[in-house]
Amino acid sequence: VITYDMRCAFGHLFEVTRPSSVEASNAACPVCGEASTRHWSASFAVGARASAGPSREQMPRSWEAVRSGERATVRGWHELARKREALEQKHPELRGDARPFLAHEGRFAHRPLRAGDPLPGSVVERASRGGQSVNGERSPDAQ
Numbered sequence: 441v442i443t444y445d446m447r448c449a450f451g452h453l454f455e456v457t458r459p460s461s462v463e464a465s466n467a468a469c470p471v472c473g474e475a476s477t478r479h480w481s482a483s484f485a486v487g488a489r490a491s492a493g494p495s496r497e498q499m500p501r502s503w504e505a506v507r508s509g510e511r512a513t514v515r516g517w518h519e520l521a522r523k524r525e526a527l528e529q530k531h532p533e534l535r536g537d538a539r540p541f542l543a544h545e546g547r548f549a550h551r552p553l554r555a556g557d558p559l560p561g562s563v564v565e566r567a568s569r570g571g572q573s574v575n576g577e578r579s580p581d582a583q
């Protein structure tokens with residue numbers, strides 16, 4: 441889950457917590473009930489937080505989660521990702537599972553497939569039947 445800093449039309453600031461795949465905009469302001477939008481200056485203010493920021497696990501992976509590419513949102517996440525990367529250079533123990541995601545949609549939405557994960561049997565079967573490699577890697581029994 442991710443905690444978003446939100447700001448309503450009247451300037452009330454509050455936080456909402458959402459799964460990383462769910463967009464937080466339009467959360468009703470707890471004070472006045474108005475719709476809200478992300479409050480980026482709070483999220484990215486230098487020195488505003490001592491936290492390490494969201495881990496890679498918490499960063500959005502779907503197009504919807506970055507508001508279909510809305511620029512401020514994408515820029516904000518890029519900035520967070522860049523800071524996280526710099527932090528991980530200094531503190532490799534924070535890196536966690538840094539293997540790239542190969543698939544994160546459809547059947548993989550809840551359990552993304554990462555490089556090195558065993559492929560589900562049906563995917564391997566389809567790949568070898570179609571003569572296509574999956575992600576550039578030959579399945580063990582297709583040699």
Ligand SMILES: [Zn+2]
Nearest residue numbers: 448452469472
């Ligand atoms: Zn409000």
